[in-house]
Amino acid sequence: MLSAPSTEVVKATLPVIGAAIGDITPIFYRRMFDAHPELERDLFNRGNQAVGDQPRALAGAVATYATLLVDENAPAPVELLSRIAHKHASLGITEAQYEIVHQYLFEAIVQVLGDAVTPEVASAWDEVYWLMARDLIAIERGLYAAAGITPEHVWQSVVLKTRRQDSPDTVSFVFGAADGTPLPAGRPGQYVSVAVTLPDGARQIRQYSLTGSHSAGEWAISVKAAPARIAEDGAEIPEGEVSNFLHRSVFEGDVLSVSPPFGDLVLDDSDAPLLLISAGIGTTPIIGMLHHLSHTSTGREVTVLHADRSPWHHPLRSQLKSLVGALPTATLHRWYEDLGTRAPREDLAAGLVDLDAVEVPTDAQVYLCGPIPFMESVRDALVARGVAETNIRYEVFGPDKWLASA
Template identity: 70%
Template sequence: MTHPPHPQLGDFMLSTKSAAVVKATLPVIGAAIGDITPVFYQRMFAAHPELLRDLFNRGNQAQGDQQSALAGAIAAYATLLVAEDGRDPVEVLARIAHKHASLGITEDQYPIVHEHLFAAIVEVLGDAVTPEVASAWDEVYWHMAGALVTIEKRLYADAGVADGDVWRTLVLRRRRQESPDTVSFVLGSPDGSALPTARPGQYVSLQVTLPDGARQIRQYSLTRSAEPSEWEISVKAVPSGHGEDGTIVPAGEVSNFLHQNLFEGDEIRASAPFGELVLEDSHRPLVLISAGIGITPIIGILHYLAGTDSDREVLVLHADRSPARHAHRQQLKELVAAMPTASLQRWYEDLGVRPTRDVLRAGRVDLGTVEIPTDAEIYLCGPLPFMESVHTSLIDQQVPEADIHYEVFGPDKWLASA
């Protein structure tokens, strides 16, 4: 199939004919997209096994998370593209573009995706994909791809690197046990030179070569980047378990590899910092809400606030399984205590024999007991069910959607409904 030139950012109007076809077929394509994306990945990985081995997260593929996220992204983008009013479709792509940049994705990889995605559409929908339908959805794809390429090129330029050239070799300087299953790693350049500046809340990708030869990549939030020559991250070793459908979920390949194999003096490949969950300079009240390992970008934000003597009103809410499993527990308390305008409340599912009090509670986060400051900016990170519950509570309290910012560890399956 031929395709139009990549559009410039902000130029995302479909042709009148294609828009009408997309509107008419969106219910059918949208309903089938969950069946199309698994076929797409099967086709692409059969033709390019190196992509699954060296680029895509094998764990997310095995669980179907990446397929769900892609389906949601395509459906959300197409819906907004043909809507008569509402959000700019480009808004749903920023998070994806940052993830792509952290992986070093380049423009020449988009035709590969196009080839196998459209082959999957034809395989699933058969004769329903007429030339007219194919042409219209082809236009949707290249508008989406063009928007992503435009954003990614800007991100690479802002990082001061050539397109896709985001990787550097770092050395582990120190490691520290934060909880029974979480370790902090302090990384620096081999010669002690300065690392790229990171904004509070951003992440870096780490690239490891596993025993079977696969090169797998994962993203980890920066918990500290104030020192020009050091970055600090925290990694939770993901155990095996059961998915929502009862299937067995294997242990995290990369997280467990790092716990067992990365020690002082070892080298590792890391990307430049990316991520759109960044703290904006403002005088508005700030509410930071996290659960479990979702505390890592929050710790990064708090380090920045404390280090710049911020006078913003800051309310920190955190939930965890127990005080013993709470990574960065003491650090969180110390950072909040260092800011006269900050306060902290915590919830633990298993509080043990510790007394409950205003700032330390048993059970799960209950925003009904919390007074959210008027005109606050909200930053949210944690497991998806936790964020969905908190998001609903915030909306019920009349917090504007635009003031709620979130980070998802892994594929953004929330995208279609966010």
């Protein structure tokens, strides 16, 4: 709990810090990477740094955490911290690295705000930082312990057993342990981190949802090759370094470093109706959940909605249809921007997801994954239909820019 004196200072300065945090975080990262280039090269996502996604996500997390601390009517920031802690654990973040972040973050705050950072202001925000850091460290300790590892031993060598092209830009991989022992099972909806060494020597890490495995003790993931593109503001976004490396350079028999499963978007075990909604490669955690449901002989009502550019581009399309078809209480609805020569029908339509065409139980547990604008639109429509926001969970591939814009 934040001390009373610090609470008053943070309340008074939150508008100023909040307004400046978007200027503070890029300076913080640049200072830290200049002093510790190995962090940018071997730990942080260089692509997200280049386009500013990671600084915006950090800014959103810090501002949201501080706001929750000083609002006596706000809920505890458990969901915020859980999401970050799972990501940290999948990267092998250590307690000592919080000291490094603290040093350069506060140097950046002083650089941007100057004389406004009085000793009282510095002390109050220092308390905010260490409360957040210690809460995260405590959660991460529990995650490492549950996985039976330490941060220094997150990475396990796995061998690529099978590789399959699932759509023009999506490849599925199935890994087994290099020593032949069964890999630890993940929970439905979780992901693993994959670390690769790129041609320039950098070690880059990305997270990929588990889509189920062909046999016990294996991990299956599906990877969409992220193309170079132009952002809405005209900025050039380079192609995904790791996704394209996996597509072009990783084949059967190759050995990779992969973390155990982590992630807090996990299928609940209640009897409530399920609404599983995805777009594009966001189908992957949904596929993992459907695998689990098919193996547990669930009697839950399950409604699956998916949106994509076309059937041709839809990753894991046949697997999705097969899994839903194997569940007696499940229904599938799909929307494609381009249906091609297919005729629309009750469960297949042209255009974007239309919730008015679907029965939505107000007590449904909802799991969302896809581009952030898609998820925001769907969430707003669900809330308008009477679904409680607390029943709607989501997964973001990459920095949580949804949080940053909240």
